[in-house]
Amino acid sequence: MKKVTINSVASHAGVSKKTVSRVLNNEPNVSASTREKVLNTFKELNYSPSPIARGLAQNRSFIIGCIYDNPSKSYITRVQTGALAACQENNYNLLIHPCELRGEALIENIQQLFQTSRPDGIVLTPPFSDFAEVVEFLKSKNIPYARVASATLKDDSITVRSNDEQGAFEITQHLIELGHKQIAFIKGHPDHSATAQRFKGYLRALAQNNIEFKDELVEEGNFSYHSGVDSARSILDLSPRPTAVFASNDYMAAAVLKLASQRKLNVPDDISIAGFDNAPIARHIWPGLTTIAQPVEEMTKQAVTQLISHISQPQEEPYQLTLEAELITRESTAKIN
Amino acid sequence: MKKVTINSVASHAGVSKKTVSRVLNNEPNVSASTREKVLNTFKELNYSPSPIARGLAQNRSFIIGCIYDNPSKSYITRVQTGALAACQENNYNLLIHPCELRGEALIENIQQLFQTSRPDGIVLTPPFSDFAEVVEFLKSKNIPYARVASATLKDDSITVRSNDEQGAFEITQHLIELGHKQIAFIKGHPDHSATAQRFKGYLRALAQNNIEFKDELVEEGNFSYHSGVDSARSILDLSPRPTAVFASNDYMAAAVLKLASQRKLNVPDDISIAGFDNAPIARHIWPGLTTIAQPVEEMTKQAVTQLISHISQPQEEPYQLTLEAELITRESTAKIN
DNA sequence: TTTAATTATGACACCGGTGTCATAATGTTT
DNA sequence: AAACATTATGACACCGGTGTCATAATTAAA
Missing domain, CATH: 3.40.50.2300 (Response regulator)
Incomplete structure (x- = not known):
C-alpha cells in the first residue's frame, strides 16, 4: 500500500492541491462538478489526509489532554470513555495524563506536557478542575480548557458538572x-x-x-x-x-x-x-x-465536545451545564427495626 | 510566550538549523564546542522541538496505539500505566483504543485507526494479542506491534507474558x-x-x-x-x-x-x-x-519499550519474555474442616 | 610540506498539508 | 455589448523539522 498524498489526489483528479484542500475542509468557492470529481478520487484512491501535515500547517496537534488523579479506576475509565467519544466524533486524539503531583511540581508537569505533546486543549477532571493554580496557569498561557465536575471556582470557562x-x-x-x-x-x-x-x-x-x-x-x-x-x-x-x-x-x-x-x-x-x-x-x-x-461519561463527553468546538471557534458565552444524578437503591439500606 | 523554533535557536547560536538538528538527535560529527553552544541556547530560549514537524519530516507520529477490551477497569488502568511509562521515557504518546468489535468489523476499525491517527506501532492486549486475524493484518501492513499476555500464537513478534x-x-x-x-x-x-x-x-x-x-x-x-x-x-x-x-x-x-x-x-x-x-x-x-x-504494568511497559526500540531499529531476535506471577493468600481460603 | 582521509558545517529540497494572493471563468448590471 | 461583481482555481510560500550532498576545516599519512 503506497502512500496516497494530496498530490496524488490532485494530479489524479486534474486539479491543484489547493482545490483538493478546499474540498477536504468544506470550503466554499468550489464548483459542484469539481467537488464531486475530487470526492470520487478520495474514494478511488482511498485517501485520508495526514493529521500531522495538517497540524504542522495549522499549528495544531488535534490532541486533547486529559488530566486526572483519581483512586477509582472505574471513574477514570468512564471519564476516558466520554472523552474518547467526543474526540472520535471530531477527529481528535485523546492523550491521557494521570498525575499525582501537586503545587509547584504539578504546574511544571503540565508545562512539560505542553512542550512535548502540544495538546490543543485540556480537560481537567477532579480534583484538578478545582485547582485555581492550574486554571490560572492555563488561562495565562492561553490554553483552552474545560472543567469536569467542578462545583467551586466560578470562572468563565467551559464547565460540566453533576448535581x-x-x-x-x-x-x-x-x-x-x-x-x-x-x-x-x-x-x-x-x-x-x-x-x-x-x-x-x-x-x-x-x-x-x-x-x-x-x-x-x-x-x-x-x-x-x-x-x-x-x-x-x-x-x-x-x-x-x-x-x-x-x-x-x-x-x-x-x-x-x-x-x-x-x-x-x-x-x-x-x-x-x-x-x-x-x-x-x-x-x-x-x-x-x-x-x-452520575452521568460521568456524558459529563466528560459534553465538556470535551464543547472544548473542541471552542478551539476551532472561540465562543462568547461560557458553556456551563449541570446534569442530574440518580438514586439507586440496593440491598444495603433498609427500614430501621 | 512566543514560539521558539529551530530557526530561532540556529540564528541565536550562530549555526545552521541542520547543525541544531544534529545536536537534537545526538548525531555524530558535531564539534564539542558547537554542541555545547547549541545546548546552552536550548536552555536559554527554553526550546523544545515540535514533534509534529519532526513527525512530518520523518514520516512518524510518535504515537503508540493500545488496543484493549477487558471488563476489568483495574486491568485496563494497569495496562495504561505500564504503556504510559514506556511512552514517556521515549517521548512517545499513547493512544488508547478500547474496542469491542470482532471479526471483519474489528479489522476495519483498526484500519481506520491507522488512517486517522497513524500510530507508529500497536500494543495488543488480551484478547486481541491472541487474534490471528489481527496479527496477520498488522503483519501484512508491515505495522510494528507487540503482544501482551498472549500464550498461544507463537510468532516472531515481541511478546511479553506472565506465567x-x-x-x-x-x-x-x-x-x-x-x-x-x-x-x-x-x-x-x-x-x-x-x-x-x-x-x-x-x-x-x-x-x-x-x-x-x-x-x-x-x-x-x-x-x-x-x-x-x-x-x-x-x-x-x-x-x-x-x-x-x-x-x-x-x-x-x-x-x-x-x-x-x-x-x-x-x-x-x-x-x-x-x-x-x-x-x-x-x-x-x-x-x-x-x-x-501478575506484573501487568511491568509486562506492558516491557512490551512497549521493546516495541519502540524495534520501531527505530528493527531487531533480528524476537523479544519474548515471561514474567512470574505471585500467590497472594488472604482470608477467603482456609483449611478444610 | 603536500596530499589524502576524516570531521564539521551549511545550502537546499522535501515531508503533506494550508494561507495568501493573483488571475481566470462566470454571472450580473447598465 | 461593455463594465463590473462574484465565483472558481491555481501558483507559491510556508509550517518546523530532517535527509542529501557539497564544501570547508581539521587531522593523519606520505
Whole structure:
C-alpha cells in the first residue's frame, strides 16, 4: 500500500492541491462538478489526509489532554470513555495524563506536557478542575480548557458538572425516610469540590427533617478504600452506634461494609450503608450498595465536545451545564427495626 | 510566550538549523564546542522541538496505539500505566483504543485507526494479542506491534507474558494443601489464551496430587462478574457441594462470594474461594480473596519499550519474555474442616 | 610540506498539508 | 455589448523539522 498524498489526489483528479484542500475542509468557492470529481478520487484512491501535515500547517496537534488523579479506576475509565467519544466524533486524539503531583511540581508537569505533546486543549477532571493554580496557569498561557465536575471556582470557562449536592440530599433523605436519625457521614478528599457539595446535601436533608446535626457522626475520609476502613472503625466504635452510614463514595462505603461484616454485623438489618458514584463494586459486593449514579461519561463527553468546538471557534458565552444524578437503591439500606 | 523554533535557536547560536538538528538527535560529527553552544541556547530560549514537524519530516507520529477490551477497569488502568511509562521515557504518546468489535468489523476499525491517527506501532492486549486475524493484518501492513499476555500464537513478534499456567497451578496447589479435594473451577472467556492456561495449571495440580478431575466441577465463565454469578449458582447447587472454588479471575470469584453470602454460607469455613489477578476488589471485599498477582504494568511497559526500540531499529531476535506471577493468600481460603 | 582521509558545517529540497494572493471563468448590471 | 461583481482555481510560500550532498576545516599519512 503506497502512500496516497494530496498530490496524488490532485494530479489524479486534474486539479491543484489547493482545490483538493478546499474540498477536504468544506470550503466554499468550489464548483459542484469539481467537488464531486475530487470526492470520487478520495474514494478511488482511498485517501485520508495526514493529521500531522495538517497540524504542522495549522499549528495544531488535534490532541486533547486529559488530566486526572483519581483512586477509582472505574471513574477514570468512564471519564476516558466520554472523552474518547467526543474526540472520535471530531477527529481528535485523546492523550491521557494521570498525575499525582501537586503545587509547584504539578504546574511544571503540565508545562512539560505542553512542550512535548502540544495538546490543543485540556480537560481537567477532579480534583484538578478545582485547582485555581492550574486554571490560572492555563488561562495565562492561553490554553483552552474545560472543567469536569467542578462545583467551586466560578470562572468563565467551559464547565460540566453533576448535581452532587442534590444527590447527597436524596440519599440522606432516603435514609431518613427509612427511619434513620443517627446517620454517620464520611467525607471525601478535601481537594475535591464534590466533598463539600456532598456534605452540604447531607446537612440540608438533616435540616429539612429537623434532625440535629452531630459532629461526632462525621469522619474525614479521602475517597480511598483505606481511608474508609479508618473512618468505619471510628464510626462502628461509637456508642450508641449509628443506624446508618453514608459514605461519600462507594469505595469507602465498601470499607464500612467490610468492617461491619468482620464484626459480624448484619447489613442492612443492624446497620444501613450508602455510597456514592455507583462504581462497579457497588453491585459486586453483598449486599449491593445503595448509591448515587452520575452521568460521568456524558459529563466528560459534553465538556470535551464543547472544548473542541471552542478551539476551532472561540465562543462568547461560557458553556456551563449541570446534569442530574440518580438514586439507586440496593440491598444495603433498609427500614430501621 | 512566543514560539521558539529551530530557526530561532540556529540564528541565536550562530549555526545552521541542520547543525541544531544534529545536536537534537545526538548525531555524530558535531564539534564539542558547537554542541555545547547549541545546548546552552536550548536552555536559554527554553526550546523544545515540535514533534509534529519532526513527525512530518520523518514520516512518524510518535504515537503508540493500545488496543484493549477487558471488563476489568483495574486491568485496563494497569495496562495504561505500564504503556504510559514506556511512552514517556521515549517521548512517545499513547493512544488508547478500547474496542469491542470482532471479526471483519474489528479489522476495519483498526484500519481506520491507522488512517486517522497513524500510530507508529500497536500494543495488543488480551484478547486481541491472541487474534490471528489481527496479527496477520498488522503483519501484512508491515505495522510494528507487540503482544501482551498472549500464550498461544507463537510468532516472531515481541511478546511479553506472565506465567498463567504456573499461577493457576500454585493457587490450586495451595487449596489442595489446605485439604481440599473437591475444587470447582470457573473458566474465563474463551477468546483469552489465559483461560486455557489457567485451566491447564488447575489440571496439572490435580494430576500431580492424584486428585481425580471431575467435569461437573468446571463451569464456563467469561471473566465478567455477571458470568460469575451464573457459574456460582451451578456450583453451589452441586451436591455434594465442592469445598473450594477457584475462579479464573477476581470478579467471578467475587460473584461466588456474593452468592455464597446470600446463601448464608460462611467463607472460608464452609467454602474456600480463590480468584486470579489481584484486582482491587480482591481486597475490598470481606473476606479478602486469595488470588494471583501478575506484573501487568511491568509486562506492558516491557512490551512497549521493546516495541519502540524495534520501531527505530528493527531487531533480528524476537523479544519474548515471561514474567512470574505471585500467590497472594488472604482470608477467603482456609483449611478444610 | 603536500596530499589524502576524516570531521564539521551549511545550502537546499522535501515531508503533506494550508494561507495568501493573483488571475481566470462566470454571472450580473447598465 | 461593455463594465463590473462574484465565483472558481491555481501558483507559491510556508509550517518546523530532517535527509542529501557539497564544501570547508581539521587531522593523519606520505
